[in-house]
Amino acid sequence: MTTIYVSDPIHPEVLAELTTLGQVHRGYGETAVDYTEVSHEVEAVLLRAERFDAIKIAASPRLRIIARHGVGTDNVDIDAATTAGIWVTTTPGSNSRAVAEHVFALLLSLARRTPYGATGTAAGAWAELKPQINGFELHGRTLGLLGFGNIARMVATIAHGFGMDVVAHDPYVEDAAVEATGARPATAQEVITGADVLSLHLPLTPQTTHLIDAATLASMKPGAVLINTSRGGLVDEAALAQALVEGHLAGAGLDVLEGESVDMKNPLPHSVIDVAQVPNLVVTPHVAGQTAEAFLAAGTDALAAIRQVVAGDRPATAVNDVTAPSYS
Structure with a gap:
């Protein structure tokens, strides 16, 4: 089973699918947890607005993928992720x-x-x-x-x-x-x-x-x-x-x-x-890509990338190239 962190609200259908992969920690809502509380166990991050810098990456020994829910990567330290053997993916065209x-x-x-x-x-x-x-x-x-x-x-x-x-x-x-x-x-x-x-x-x-x-x-x-x-x-x-x-x-x-x-x-x-x-x-508060249709498409694409990495495959929408370490 995979441990997943979701930074911000996503389409409910995608969230439901994520729960079939393993344990899901949410960074939002009534049950929100701070990433630092679970960083030691998280293997996949589905990331929207939260910043994901080198400090968070260094605190994530089991992390294998940061799947961006969108096309931008401004809030991800890609160099640090690449050095750590972590895939970074986006969802091009979804919104x-x-x-x-x-x-x-x-x-x-x-x-x-x-x-x-x-x-x-x-x-x-x-x-x-x-x-x-x-x-x-x-x-x-x-x-x-x-x-x-x-x-x-x-x-x-x-x-x-x-x-x-x-x-x-x-x-x-x-x-x-x-x-x-x-x-x-x-x-x-x-x-x-x-x-x-x-x-x-x-x-x-x-x-x-x-x-x-x-x-x-x-x-x-x-x-x-x-x-x-x-x-x-x-x-x-x-x-x-x-x-x-x-x-x-x-x-x-x-x-x-x-x-x-x-x-x-x-x-x-x-x-x-x-x-x-x-x-x-x-x-407007960075909501141009926030429609029900775009949310579902972006979430589905991010989920697909997580599934690929969990299966040991290269994610199709990777923006970096890594030699991922093995995880036990």
Whole structure:
């Protein structure tokens, strides 16, 4: 029997399947345990938001796999895991559609000032609000995509349905692949300066950290909108707040904050940006990939990776390459 640690809530069907493999410790809910209490016995971790650093890895002598419930690995020390002979896996594609749709949830909220209108109406200010809410239509506007992986391609498809013009840049994608979706390939600078709506679909690396800084924001069209459903560290939040307060940007929709790199479960105290004080800003708590369908798909893929490792096989979605030690 395998001992498994689950950091955050997952789809109940997946949780039920995990219990057939062995003992499951949960890092959430009424029966939550801190990982340090069980690290000596855990053989598999199904990881969502919790950070898994070198200290936790060093305290896990029997650990064989860290199965990420999602595509990002920012909260895992992959080098430490690899050195310890621990597989790290992800669930590529499992939440692509959910995230792509959330891009438009954020964008439409900004375009039609939905949160402002809904909150004000709930407070009884119907008549006062009505003349203040003048939105804009997406039809005919240019959507710029930085990064053109699975999610960005779905975003492009949805954008065409709104009648938007789509331009995209990704140094790892051939122009023909961009054109096949009906988008136009362009340089990064052309995308940034030409977009009415700029949507980020990039991994967080040393090269992309604060890619969207004060100078980049200044080069965007006056009245443009920024959407980020990728990683918070891509954006210099202080510079973004300034661009919003000064009115250079019409709005920004964020599902991720830079503070998540400090504490993924509670980033607000660590974030540079004060989400309650910045106008034209819509922030959601890293939930773009959280739909029932995506939860089931991601959980199922993570479970499959755990099953493969328990069986002694290489997991199909590994992001590292290890020579795993034998376990008794």
